[in-house]
Amino acid sequence: MFSYYLALALRSLKRNLVLTVLMIAAIGVGIGALMTTLTLFRAMDADPIPQKSRQLYAVQIDNWGPSKSLPGLGDSENLQPQISYTDAMALMHAHAAARQTVAYVTGAALTPANPDLRPFQVVMRAAYTDFFAMFAVPFQFGGPWSAADDEGRADVVVLSKDLNDKLFSGANSVGKSINIDGRDYRVLGVLSRWQPMPKFYDLNNNQFGTPEEVFLPFTRAIESQMSTWGNSNCSGSERDAGWEGTLRSECVWLQFWAELPTAADAAHYREFLNNYAAEQRRAGRFTWPPHTRIRDVREWLTYQHVVSQEVRILVLVSFSFLLVCLLNAMGLMLAKIMGRAPDIGVRRALGANRRAIFAQCLIEAGVVGFAGGLLGLALTGLGLFGLRALLSEEAARLTDFGFVNVAIAIVISILSTMLAGLYPTWRAAHVQPAWQLKAQ
Amino acid sequence: MELGPILSAMRRNKVGAVLIAVQMAITLAILCNGLFIIEQRITLSQRPTGTDEANVFVITNQWAGNPPDLAALQQTDLAALRALPGVVDATVSQSFPLSGGGSTDGIGLNPDQKSETALSAVYLVDEHGIDALGVKLIAGRNFNTDEVVELHGFTDRKQAAAAIITRALAEKLFPGQNALGRPIYSLGEKKVIPIVGIVDQLQVPWVGASGWGSKFSEQSMLVPFRFVSTSYHYIVRTKPGQLIGLMQAAQKKLFEVNRGRVLQKTRSLTEARQKAYQDDIGLAIILGVVCAALVAVTAFGIVGLTSYWVAQRRRQIGIRRALGATKNAIVRYFQTENFLIAAAGAAVGIALAVSLNLWMVNAFEMQRLHVGYAVVGAIVVLLLGQVAVLWPAMKAASIPPALATRAV
Numbered sequence: 001m002f003s004y005y006l007a008l009a010l011r012s013l014k015r016n017l018v019l020t021v022l023m024i025a026a027i028g029v030g031i032g033a034l035m036t037t038l039t040l041f042r043a044m045d046a047d048p049i050p051q052k053s054r055q056l057y058a059v060q061i062d063n064w065g066p067s068k069s070l071p072g073l074g075d076s077e078n079l080q081p082q083i084s085y086t087d088a089m090a091l092m093h094a095h096a097a098a099r100q101t102v103a104y105v106t107g108a109a110l111t112p113a114n115p116d117l118r119p120f121q122v123v124m125r126a127a128y129t130d131f132f133a134m135f136a137v138p139f140q141f142g143g144p145w146s147a148a149d150d151e152g153r154a155d156v157v158v159l160s161k162d163l164n165d166k167l168f169s170g171a172n173s174v175g176k177s178i179n180i181d182g183r184d185y186r187v188l189g190v191l192s193r194w195q196p197m198p199k200f201y202d203l204n205n206n207q208f209g210t211p212e213e214v215f216l217p218f219t220r221a222i223e224s225q226m227s228t229w230g231n232s233n234c235s236g237s238e239r240d241a242g243w244e245g246t247l248r249s250e251c252v253w254l255q256f257w258a259e260l261p262t263a264a265d266a267a268h269y270r271e272f273l274n275n276y277a278a279e280q281r282r283a284g285r286f287t288w289p290p291h292t293r294i295r296d297v298r299e300w301l302t303y304q305h306v307v308s309q310e311v312r313i314l315v316l317v318s319f320s321f322l323l324v325c326l327l328n329a330m331g332l333m334l335a336k337i338m339g340r341a342p343d344i345g346v347r348r349a350l351g352a353n354r355r356a357i358f359a360q361c362l363i364e365a366g367v368v369g370f371a372g373g374l375l376g377l378a379l380t381g382l383g384l385f386g387l388r389a390l391l392s393e394e395a396a397r398l399t400d401f402g403f404v405n406v407a408i409a410i411v412i413s414i415l416s417t418m419l420a421g422l423y424p425t426w427r428a429a430h431v432q433p434a435w436q437l438k439a440q
Numbered sequence: 441m442e443l444g445p446i447l448s449a450m451r452r453n454k455v456g457a458v459l460i461a462v463q464m465a466i467t468l469a470i471l472c473n474g475l476f477i478i479e480q481r482i483t484l485s486q487r488p489t490g491t492d493e494a495n496v497f498v499i500t501n502q503w504a505g506n507p508p509d510l511a512a513l514q515q516t517d518l519a520a521l522r523a524l525p526g527v528v529d530a531t532v533s534q535s536f537p538l539s540g541g542g543s544t545d546g547i548g549l550n551p552d553q554k555s556e557t558a559l560s561a562v563y564l565v566d567e568h569g570i571d572a573l574g575v576k577l578i579a580g581r582n583f584n585t586d587e588v589v590e591l592h593g594f595t596d597r598k599q600a601a602a603a604i605i606t607r608a609l610a611e612k613l614f615p616g617q618n619a620l621g622r623p624i625y626s627l628g629e630k631k632v633i634p635i636v637g638i639v640d641q642l643q644v645p646w647v648g649a650s651g652w653g654s655k656f657s658e659q660s661m662l663v664p665f666r667f668v669s670t671s672y673h674y675i676v677r678t679k680p681g682q683l684i685g686l687m688q689a690a691q692k693k694l695f696e697v698n699r700g701r702v703l704q705k706t707r708s709l710t711e712a713r714q715k716a717y718q719d720d721i722g723l724a725i726i727l728g729v730v731c732a733a734l735v736a737v738t739a740f741g742i743v744g745l746t747s748y749w750v751a752q753r754r755r756q757i758g759i760r761r762a763l764g765a766t767k768n769a770i771v772r773y774f775q776t777e778n779f780l781i782a783a784a785g786a787a788v789g790i791a792l793a794v795s796l797n798l799w800m801v802n803a804f805e806m807q808r809l810h811v812g813y814a815v816v817g818a819i820v821v822l823l824l825g826q827v828a829v830l831w832p833a834m835k836a837a838s839i840p841p842a843l844a845t846r847a848v
C-alpha cells in the first residue's frame with residue numbers, strides 16, 4: 001500500500017510542478033537556515049568528555065569576600081572562576097579527591113636544535129600528572145610524567161602531536177630533549193590528536209581553540225617563574241613585588257579540577273572545601289563564612305556561557321524562519337489539495353475511505369518534506385561554507401557537519417512538513433464525494 | 441471600496457488568509473529585530489579607537505633563550521625602529537587597542553576607598569606612547585623622560601608617577617570638572633597618581649558587544665612604564681602611505697639587530713580591527729541573508745496562494761467583468777484584500793516584534809528596539825504584500841468577461 005501511495009504522491013506532485021517546486025524550495029530554505037545555525041549551536045553545546053563529564057568538577061573558593069569584587073568579573077554568587085596559588089596548593093596537598101590538578105596556561109620561545117631554524121613560540125600548560133588521566137588525554141608515544149616528577153620539579157615535558165610532527169617529523173621523540181627559554185626539557189610523552197570541544201578545562205581564552213602544544217609539571221613552571229598567559233585578577237588586592245609576591249597574593253589565576261567518581265565523593269568534597277574555608281577563617285585569612293562551590297563539566301560549560309549569545313539569537317531566528325517556511329508550504333498544500341478535490345471525490349466515490357485519503361495525502365507531504373530536506377542539506381553545506389569564510393578561525397572550527405546532523409535535518413524536515421500537512425490532509429479527507437461529483 | 445464582498449469572500453477562506461497574515465507577522469517581527477541587530481553590530485564595528493589607525497602597526501616580540509638584560513635589548517630595538525625612514529615614532533606596550541587582551545585597574549578618588557569610582561584599561565607606554573599611537577592630547581602634557589621607569593613583567597609592583605587619561609575617564613571620575621592635576625588612586629594602593637594629561641579618545645583593548653570592557657569601552661589611561669618582559673608589543677606609527685612597506689622593513693630590521701627572537705605576529709591596526717569585529721560583521725551578514733530569504737519566501741507564498749485563489753474564482757471574476765467591472769477594479773479587489781490581510785499581520789507583527797525584543801533584552805542584555813524599526817518593518821511588509829499580489833491580480837484582470845457565458 002505504501003509504495004502505491006508513494007507512486008500516487010509522485011504523480012500528483014508532478015502534475016502541479018510549480019506549486020511543488022515552491023513548496024520544496026520553501027522547506028529547503030528553512031531547513032538549510034536552521035541546520036546551518038544548529039550545527040554551530042550543537043558544536044558549542046557539545047559534551048567534550050561524555051564518559052566523565054559528571055565526574056570532573058571545577059572548584060571555586062571565595063577568597064575575596066563579599067565586600068570586594070569587580071563588577072562584571074565575578075558572577076551573581078560573587079565567585080571567581082579561578083583560584084589563588086595559596087588555595088590551589090592547599091587543595092593539592094590535601095589530596096581529598098580521587099585525582100586532582102591545578103593548571104594554568106603559559107608560553108615561551110622554543111629554540112630548535114638545528115641552528116638554521118628560527119626560534120618559535122609555543123603555548124604551554126602547567127599541570128600535575130593527574131591532568132592526563134583525569135581528562136582521558138590520549139598518548140601516541142610514552143606517557144605522562146610521574147608524581148615523583150611533580151614532587152621533584154623535573155625538567156620534563158609532554159608534546160602535542162602537531163608539535164612533535166613539526167620538531168621530530170612525527171617520529172617517537174620520547175627521551176629526546178627540547179630547549180625552551182634556554183632550558184633543556186626531556187620529552188616523556190607525545191599525545192595523539194586531542195581536541196576537546198569546547199576546551200572545557202580552561203574556558204578563559206579561546207574556548208574553542210586547540211589545546212596547548214607543550215605540557216610540563218606545574219611545580220617546574222612555578223619554579224621557573226613562568227607567568228600566566230591567561231586571565232589573572234587581583235581586584236586591588238595588596239601584593240608584594242616579584243614572583244613570590246604574586247604567589248602569596250590573593251590574585252586568582254589558576255584552574256583547579258577534581259575527579260569525584262560518585263555523588264558521595266562529591267558531597268564529601270563539598271564538605272572538605274567548606275571545612276577548608278572555615279579553617280582559613282579561623283586563621284584570620286577569610287573574614288566571611290565559607291563560600292565554595294564545585295561544578296561538573298556540564299554545569300561548568302553552562303556557567304561559563306559557552307554557547308554565545310549570537311548563536312542563540314541565530315538559532316531563534318532560524319527556527320522562526322522555518323516556521324514561516326512551513327506556514328508557507330501549508331498554504332500551498334492547501335491550495336493544491338483543494339484544487340484536487342474533484343479527484344478525491346472520485347476516489348471516495350469508488351470506495352476509498354477517509355483513512356486511505358488521509359494516508360495518501362500525508363505520504364505526499366512526507367515526500368515533499370524529504371525532498372525539502374535534501375535541498376536543505378545542500379543549502380546547509382552552502383551556508384556552512386559561507387560561515388567559514390565569514391567567521392573567525394576559532395568560530396569556523398565549529399562548522400563541521402557530522403552524520404548526526406544529516407539525520408537530524410532529514411527527520412526535522414519530514415516530520416515538520418507532515419505536521420504542516422495535517423490540516424490540508426484533514427480537509428482532503430473531508431471532501432464530500434457527492435458534492436464534487438455533482439459539480440462535475 | 442468594495443469591503444463587503446472582500447470580507448465575505450475572506451470569511452469563506454479563513455485558513456488561507458490567516459496563514460498569510462501569520463507569515464507576515466513573523467516576518468515583520470524577525471525583520472525589525474534582525475535589522476536592529478545588524479545596525480547595532482555595524483555601528484559597534486565602526487567605533488574609532490582614537491589612534492591614527494591607518495598608519496599604526498604592531499609587532500609582537502618574544503625573546504628566545506631567556507637572554508639577560510631585556511631592558512637594553514628593548515632600547516636597541518626601539519632606537520632601530522625609530523631610525524627607520526618613514527617611521528614617525530615607536531613605543532612598547534603590554535597591550536594595544538583592538539587587541540582583545542590587556543590590563544584593567546580600579547580607580548578611586550581617595551586612598552581608603554573599598555570599591556572603585558571607575559574602571560580603566562591601562563596601557564604601559566614610555567614618553568613616545570602618545571606619538572606612536574597617534575592619540576590627540578587635548579589638555580596638559582606628555583610624560584617627562586624622568587617619569588618613565590622600567591616595569592619588569594606583571595609581577596613588578598611600582599606605582600605610576602603620572603597618568604594621562606581619556607576624556608571619557610576624566611568625565612566619569614570628575615563630572616563637569618577639570619580633571620587635570622587632580623589626584624587619583626589605583627584601588628588598594630596608598631600612593632597618589634597625578635593626572636598630567638588628557639587625551640581626546642583611546643578605546644580599551646576589548647571590543648565585544650557584551651562582556652568585559654563593554655561597560656567602560658572609552659575609559660583608558662596611559663601610565664609611564666617601559667614594559668620589560670620576554671613578550672610584549674612594539675607599536676609603530678608611520679608617515680601616511682608607508683605602512684605596508686615599513687611592516688616588512690621593520691621585521692627585517694629587528695632580525696638584523698638580533699636573531700634570537702620570535703616575531704609572533706605583525707599586523708596593522710586596520711587588520712586588527714577586521715579581526716576584532718569579524719564575528720560581529722559575520723553575524724550582521726548572516727542575519728541580512730536570513731532576512732532577505734525570509735522576505736523572498738513570504739513573497740513567493742503570497743504569490744502562490746493568491747494565484748490559487750484567482751484560479752479558484754475565475755468564473756466569478758468573469759461574471760464581474762461581464763457585469764461591467766473594469767480591469768482596474770479586479771486588480772484593486774486583490775490589492776485591497778491583500779492590504780487587509782497584511783494590515784492584520786502587521787498589527788500582530790509589531791506586538792510580536794516588541795515582545796521578542798523585550799525577551800532578548802532580558803535574556804541577552806540587548807538594547808530596546810527603536811520604535812522606528814517597527815514602523816519601517818510594518819511599511820516594508822505592507823509594500824511586500826502589494827508587490828507580491830500584483831502579478832496574480834493582473835492575471836485575474838486579464839480573465840475575459842466572455843468566460844461568464846461559457847459553461848465550464
